[in-house]
Amino acid sequence: MQERIKEVAARVKELRGILEIGTDEMAKYLNISKDRYERYENGEEDIPASELYEISKKLGVEMSILLTGETPRMHYFTVTRKGKGVSVERRKQYKYQNLAFNFINKKAEPFIVTVEPKPKGTPVHTNSHPGQEFNYVLDGSLRFIIRDQEFVLNEGDSIYFDSSCDHAMVALNEKQARFLAIIM
Incomplete structure (x- = not known):
């Protein structure tokens, strides 16, 4: 790593x-x-x-x-097989898998994000970045935090938001959660 x-x-x-x-x-x-x-x-x-x-x-x-270190080569489409996206281990609490790493001139970055459960009492660190983001929960449940709002997203729930706002996701029920994130 x-x-x-x-x-x-x-x-x-x-x-x-x-x-x-x-x-x-x-x-x-x-x-x-x-x-x-x-x-x-x-x-x-x-x-x-x-x-x-x-x-x-x-x-x-x-x-x-x-x-x-490689240049994307695909102009019209790219296929990413299950589990074959480029892994991006960027933060300890999240594991990202880039699903369109080989497509040129993307207008968005799609990721599968895995969130591991944290021990109770562990502080939550928020993130912010320019643009907008769409998240769709695939497995598990997440506590979603944005600015001063908190709510639970379950499998099949989604959110679209201004990603310049401080935000974070926390896996619930001591189980791993996964979601599709599209960053624009």
Whole structure:
């Protein structure tokens, strides 16, 4: 896992350098500290999927290039077989699987996200990123938090929201939950 973090970080750093974008500019674009951004590029801290998506937009490349080092090749369609999406281990509480990593010029990033249950009393960390997001619960139940609202989403429930709002999902009933996330 640590090696993969370093590989992604090296690709980000190389592309940023080629495009002559400073670390200050990237940190400001992501609305994070320069120190935190530099930890990303040095492979000292994992880059959250939402921020990696924003970095790919800023660098003008597909997110899959940063993840795999390979250029997407499909123009008209791409098929991703069950369990064969590119795994993105971005945050401890979530496991992402990119379902359209090989398609060029995507207008959205579709993921299957797996959320592991947390021990009771574990603090919930929210996330935010520019754009909009659609989530559809495939298995299990999630406590969905957005701004000051909380509610439960069960299998078959969905939500569409402004992803610039702080949000988080927590698996309920001490069971893993999975959902389809489409980030636009």
